[in-house]
Amino acid sequence: MSTTNLYDETVKKELEVWQQKLLKRANRITYLSKNVQGKIQNLVPEKVQNTITVAMKGMIETVLTASSVFTETEVATNPALSESDFLVERMYKTYYKIAMAQGVGFGMGGMLINLADLPALLSTKVKFLFDCAKLYGFDVNEKSERLFILYVFQLAFCSDEHKEKIVPIVMNWEAHKEHVKLNWRQLQIEYRDYMDIAKLLQLLPVVGAAAGGFANHHLMQKLKETAMNSYRWRIVTTKYVDEEGDGDA
Numbered sequence: 001m002s003t004t005n006l007y008d009e010t011v012k013k014e015l016e017v018w019q020q021k022l023l024k025r026a027n028r029i030t031y032l033s034k035n036v037q038g039k040i041q042n043l044v045p046e047k048v049q050n051t052i053t054v055a056m057k058g059m060i061e062t063v064l065t066a067s068s069v070f071t072e073t074e075v076a077t078n079p080a081l082s083e084s085d086f087l088v089e090r091m092y093k094t095y096y097k098i099a100m101a102q103g104v105g106f107g108m109g110g111m112l113i114n115l116a117d118l119p120a121l122l123s124t125k126v127k128f129l130f131d132c133a134k135l136y137g138f139d140v141n142e143k144s145e146r147l148f149i150l151y152v153f154q155l156a157f158c159s160d161e162h163k164e165k166i167v168p169i170v171m172n173w174e175a176h177k178e179h180v181k182l183n184w185r186q187l188q189i190e191y192r193d194y195m196d197i198a199k200l201l202q203l204l205p206v207v208g209a210a211a212g213g214f215a216n217h218h219l220m221q222k223l224k225e226t227a228m229n230s231y232r233w234r235i236v237t238t239k240y241v242d243e244e245g246d247g248d249a
Contacts (some may be wrong), residue, residue, distance in 0.1 A: 007082045011232055017224055018229045023165050024160075057184045064126060066148055075139050081235055085228065087135045092224050093127045099216040123215060125223055130151060132224040136231040144177040148230075150187070151180075156226035157219075158190035174238070 073091075076084060099121060127148045130140050138145050148170075155166045162217045 004080055004082065007080075008236060011081060011085075012236055015229060015236060018225075019171070019233075021156075023144055024165060042169055049099050057188075059122060060150070060187075061127065064149075065128075073134045075134045076137045078166070079135070079137050081232065084136045084235075085232070088132055088228055089223075091135065092128070092220075093122055096106065096217070096220050099124050099220045107219075117180075122217065125153065125220070128223065129227055130225045132231065136235060147177065147180070147182060148173055148183055152227050153223075153232045154190060157194040157225045159193065162186065162190050171233055171237075173234060 008046070076087075077085075126149070129152060133140050133145060133149060138147060138148075150172075151166060151170050155163065155170055158166060169180055
């Protein structure tokens with residue numbers, strides 16, 4: 001077995017573990033937390049909900065457009081999976097440093113300053129996903145690839161309950177990409193609730209800087225794991241199907 005095939009087989013085993021972890025049912029504490037957030041959500045007026053959704057959609061679409069224009073990363077041509085993994089890991093170090101600096105910097109400020117960390121970190125996350133897609137050989141100029149980025153984003157930052165709906169779509173993207181539609185309201189609710197848990201301590205005095213750095217570290221690590229494995233899954237499963245087809249011919 002060649003080194004490339006051996007690497008791909010190792011990745012397959014890692015992806016099986018990742019898939020099992022994704023499909024695990026949420027524990028009771030997670031559901032209780034989600035229920036509390038849901039009750040709070042119901043207290044927010046519908047007009048405010050719609051305003052937040054429109055703002056979130058506009059923010060993400062702006063970042064998507066800017067990322068496609070200003071990113072310097074080129075789309076890799078038929079890269080080996082091992083090469084893509086190496087390049088993404090190396091690229092991640094840069095984004096990690098940016099996210100940590102954002103978390104610590106904003107964490108040293110007051111509550112209003114901390115609010116600026118949300119769009120800043122959002123921009124860092126989406127740009128990372130763009131570069132990640134390119135290094136795995138996917139063209140982000142295609143509408144379906146931009147949509148896939150948003151589904152990967154959701155998968156990284158959503159409740160276990162919503163994850164049950166997202167996982168089948170991400171893992172069978174070719175079958176879903178032509179007819180799937182993004183629920184912007186659900187995206188902003190899930191992302192906001194996830195951020196509420198991860199970054200609440202950043203708003204506290206004294207410990208805000210350390211908490212901000214730790215929160216951004218956790219969020220970027222989660223995004224990297226989700227993004228890498230989502231693209232690896234697409235590559236490995238597509239390659240497996242192609243090889244099966246060649247074998248049958």
